[in-house]
Amino acid sequence: MLEIRNLTVAIGDNVILRDIDLHLPEGELHVLLGPNGSGKSSLLATIMGLPPFEVVSGEIIFAGTPIQSLDLTERAELGIGLAYQRPPSLDGVTVRSFAAALGAVAALETEAAALDLTGFLDRDMNVGFSGGEIKRWEVLKLVLQDPRLLLFDEPESGVDLEHVIAVGDAIRRVVGAPDRSGRTCSGLVITHTGLILSHVKADRAHIIKEGRLLHSGDPHELFGHIQTEGYTIPAA
């Protein structure tokens, strides 16, 4: 589904990611672990095609298509979607009208209820939302957008424990399941706290540190290792 080969990414002359190799098979959910500023968000932004990240070398192949030279819109059309870490507020655009623009009114009520956002449907997007509410709405937005590859940038940060379960449930229901055109969805999640790991079925985890992919392995084992040893390579 997603194949990243030898990827080096820079902002101007400043290299942010170096020689990243990552393989995400169709239907799987992978998590990215790493300290602040390690390049996890930069990797998601690069896959999505957000500026100012520039691919210096290497390839990003999505569903058989090299996408590194495609623009944001083309990647979105191919089926890549991103739940932002800090999405913008949209004064004057209600959640309901936004869902209508996505063509997802039918799914809105049920999905919103699952994420406990039923009372938010007629409010302006992210205006006056708490940190956790913004995150839940961002997850809901991505679910409504219905991409094949779902990128979540810290979906559980700032979300209270009870709602982390709802966020996890939402991710679990979508990733591995078919999208509206019947294609199986895959997901890549950045997590800081690891809380989400208890509520999703993650297939693999990758540690990113100082712009390099340090190690990949079983999510729960790796997270346990990080809790005791920090972001290091576990002994074989």
Next chain:
Amino acid sequence: MDWLGPEEWQAVALSLKVSFWATLASLPFGILAAYALARWRFPGRQLLNGLVHLPLVLPPVVTGYLLLLTFGTQGAIGRALAEVGIVFAFRWTGAALAAAVMAFPLMVRAIRLSLDAVDPGLEEAAATLGASRAWVFLTVTLPLILPGILAGSILAFAKAMGEFGATITFVSNIPGETQTLPTAVYAFLQVPGGEPAALRLVIIAVAVAMGALFLSEWVGRRVARRVAGT
């Protein structure tokens, strides 16, 4: 309008017509130039920036003469356009062209300022949802810069109303065809007893200019409030 003589009224009406068309016709180019300067990185960007702002610092008579050289009946572009029936020299359309060129920097600056205030994150977010560049521009960027477009247009209109040097050089001072409000003031001042007519036109000119500045300021404040998010 009894207090205005027919010649004065003609000058005011012509000025309004010239300024209206100068503003309207230059608006698409103004938006394009502002967008290119604010968003695109390309070789020659500084040159474009210089060209856009040139009329602001050049003596207007020089701009008028350059227009005569290029768009006059013997000018390279003027001759080609004349063959398809578009003539600028000594026509009101030429006065509109001169006014548009002179007002262009003010229009571009106002639009560019409002473009700079647009959060690129909003445009990117729209693109991540699959909106094409053109659709993002039409549905996200354009509504956000509308106050800048309005302010720029009002300023350009006011500047066009007052344009003198380039106009008189390029299209002369022909009553009913190219004699705009400022050139009429000048003409009245050249003849004995013309002062009262000139003064009446001066009052109109001041009123229009002040009105436009207030309107532009008001629109500008609304932009500032919007950017501040209140």
